[in-house]
Amino acid sequence: MIIDARTLPLNAIIESDICVIGAGPAGITLAREFEGGPLRVVLLEGGGMDFDQASQSLYQGENIGLCYDALDRTRSRYFGGSSNCWGGFCRPLDAHDFQVRDWVPNSGWPFGLAELLPYYRRAHALLQIGPFEYDPQTWQDWIGRPDSRFIPFDREQVLNIVSQLSPPTRFGRIYGEAIARSGNVTAFLHANVTAIEAPGNGSQVTGVEVRTLSGAAFRVAARCYVLATGGIETPRLLLASNRHHPAGLGNEHDLVGRYFMDHPRIRNGEIVFSDPRAFSRIYDVHVTYPGGTAARGTKISSHFGLSPAIQGRERLGNTRCYVTSRFVGDHPESYAALKLLYQALNRGSSLRGRRGEVLRAVARNLPRVAVLAVGLKFRPGFLARGFTLETVVEPSPLPDSRVMLGEGRDRLGVPRVRVDWRLGEMEKRTFRRTQEILGAELERIGAGTVRVAAPREGEPWPETLDGCWHHMGTTRMHADPRQGVVDPSCRVHGMENLFIAGSSVFPTGGSDMPTITIVALALRLAEHIKAGFAYSGRDLSVPVPVVAALESEEKAAA
Incomplete structure (x- = not known):
């Protein structure tokens, strides 16, 4: 099912098992893995089914490092995400890309190529190669x-x-119809997440606040959350979710937004x-x-x-x-x-x-x-x-190459982003x-x-230096919470139910072509989440009704 969030009643509450934020290659891959199953999935997309300048303008920000493209040009804020501006080149990372190399600072993944091989093979069908x-x-x-x-x-x-x-595969166009027909996956368009709620000690996400540019506002409450909004927007949302934790979520060791990489x-x-x-x-x-x-x-x-x-x-x-x-x-x-x-x-x-x-x-x-x-x-x-x-x-993963919050705010009140790209x-x-x-x-x-x-x-650096729009590393993966934002299963360190999908978890970026690795990691993450629900005692053989459980503001308050 696909719903225009602008039609929802004010302050509705949407309940689900899984909330996926971002409908790009990672988010749509995840949603498809649960399609037809018993788990209720909400997929939130900030844009619509097609390009819209008002939505795209929410990506505007400031570059303060090496000369870089305007930030609202390097991404696509509509259904399908960055697959809408992808050239289609596909190749897995090389075996040595996963290894610690003493001449590459902060290099090394917590697993090797063999861990991703079965998911790379499955990614071929999704990418139509x-x-x-x-x-x-x-x-x-x-x-x-x-x-x-x-x-x-x-x-x-x-x-x-x-x-x-790849043709290239535009995920929104190719997989949108299946999501529209789904009985357990519901995508909400024009649904911009403005804050992730994690009160108390911050170990549990209790909900996400969602707003539309037309003025509608609602909340999604789930048991598990996946942030799949790319290497710039993901740290922006984590840092901006600072109502209960001034440094933002997942940022106990000041790592969120650091190690920003793009292929020069x-x-x-x-x-x-x-x-x-x-x-x-x-x-x-x-x-x-x-x-x-x-x-x-x-x-x-x-x-x-x-x-x-x-x-x-x-x-x-x-x-x-x-x-x-x-x-x-x-x-x-x-x-x-x-x-x-x-x-x-x-x-x-x-x-x-x-x-x-x-x-x-x-x-x-x-x-x-x-x-x-x-x-x-x-x-x-x-x-x-x-x-x-x-x-x-x-690119070298350098801690001072980073994504930060800027001075201004967008139309929804979220702080603008500031990028300091370094090599x-x-x-x-x-x-x-x-x-x-x-x-x-x-x-x-x-x-x-x-x-x-x-x-x-x-x-x-020459004036002709530029990037490839491959935003990586800003919530890097590492077994040690002092060296990474997410653990090897892509769960945010110190948080029980918040995961991150996409290239922001890459510890290093290889030489090029991140999309196939993004999809492979999303397939792997789906298996981790399914295993977590099974371990928690949820009977995965019992189907559930469609996800949207809308309640009025009065009922929610009661």
């Missing part, structure tokens, strides 16, 4: 084209990396293939992203990475290098304008609704945009201008050495060269 296979040679054999063959690197130095491409990327490099026709089809994102390289009904994309051995030897973070073809008109402003237009037209971005901004950007660069669009669509040789090398590296010297070293090592290996085997364009250690 192919077989659980990431071996480059296997995919090369399946594709079976002479113009789609991998460069034969020394695997002790450079690796060919394969990711699978630099697009300034250049790669020159000795034979572009031999390699561009399998590496060029402008070919692979639209589906130009596919097998077994699945689009794939290929990138370059460094081996775990050389990462350890040179004390580097994990990394990926992407290749994109360039054409006449491929000026940063024209490319940005074309990207804005594409996102606005394809229901895939928080930029929809900003038609004036998009049209002005396109108009300012119209000749270049037109030529660039022709090049990208038809790829004529006379417009080709080589290949850009885009490098994305693993370490390891990232600079990784950017530069990745490009240098890749270039040396290409030259060694006669496959090409790389023009290195990355800062040296001690040099300032």
Whole structure:
């Protein structure tokens, strides 16, 4: 069932077994795991079924660290969450991403890759991707084209990396109908959680306060709560829920909001293939992203990475290098304008609704945009201008890189967010050495060269540095409450019935592509919650009626 929260009677009380806050990939995955079962589930989404600028504006905040995108552009506040502005790239974390590495500060997960493997496999169906296979040679054999063959690197130095491409799955559109038909899962739209109530010693959440922009207000009371609102909004809600606990919830050790991570990327490099026709089809994102390289009904994309051995030897973070073809008109402003237009037209971005901004950007660069669009669509040789090398590296989890509450408040009275994004010297070293090592290996085997364009250690970050909108680490997972906000089962330390889903629990972020790990962790969390209800004595064989138990203010007061 899906209900517009603006139609609820004032001060209604909604009772359920489980309350999931946030209807993005994590929240919808969780809700689906309980669909058709005996547990009553409420799913709260701050936006509607489609983009709305008024809802999106609640994400506005302040950047005080490294130059970063406007915070209301990097997320999507409507049903489906950040899957609405996701590119679709999928690949599990690497085995060494889970390990403690002495050169990566605060690294190490409380479990290894083996713990998530069964959930990664299940995530493939949810993300609408192919077989659980990431071996480059296997995919090369399946594709079976002479113009789609991998460069034969020394695997002790450079690796060919394969990711699978989801359509991309827009969770709201794909799974909304099943939730609408559900008898035990009820989603409330335009339902903005403004506070999480945990009176007394703070060990138990007793309810959440919910408001709509139209003025309606109600409360949800459940036995178990899951906060699944992303790496910025999750710490914001925990810190803002300070009525009974001045430092916020889960913040006994001042960790909520710290260790904020996003994958930094630099697009300034250049790669020159000795034979572009031999390699561009399998590496060029402008070919692979639209589906130009596919097998077994699945689009794939290929990138370059460094081996775990050389990462350890040179004390580097994990990394990926992407290749994109360039054409006449491929000026940063024209490319940005074309990207804005594409996102606005394809229901895939928080930029929809900003038609004036998009049209002005396109108009300012119209000749270049037109030529660039022709090049990208038809790829004529006379417009080709080589290949850009885009490098994305693993961010260090640094305690001073953080999400905080700002000075102002939004229309619902919740403090605005302030983000201080920071990076370490390891990232600079990784950017530069990745490009240098890749270039040396290409030259060694006669496959090409790389023009290195990355800062040296001690040099300032270039203006072209930006993030990937992957907000991670702000409620990090650790067995020790002095080093993490949630325990290995994603339960908030010191709290009995509050869990967190999403990339905010990542201790480290790997080299890229967090969505498949977000979904895998949500599947794992659903099993933990089911086990908790079974242990508590709830008879899980007895079905229950639909969740919405609405009561008047007078009945609630009595």
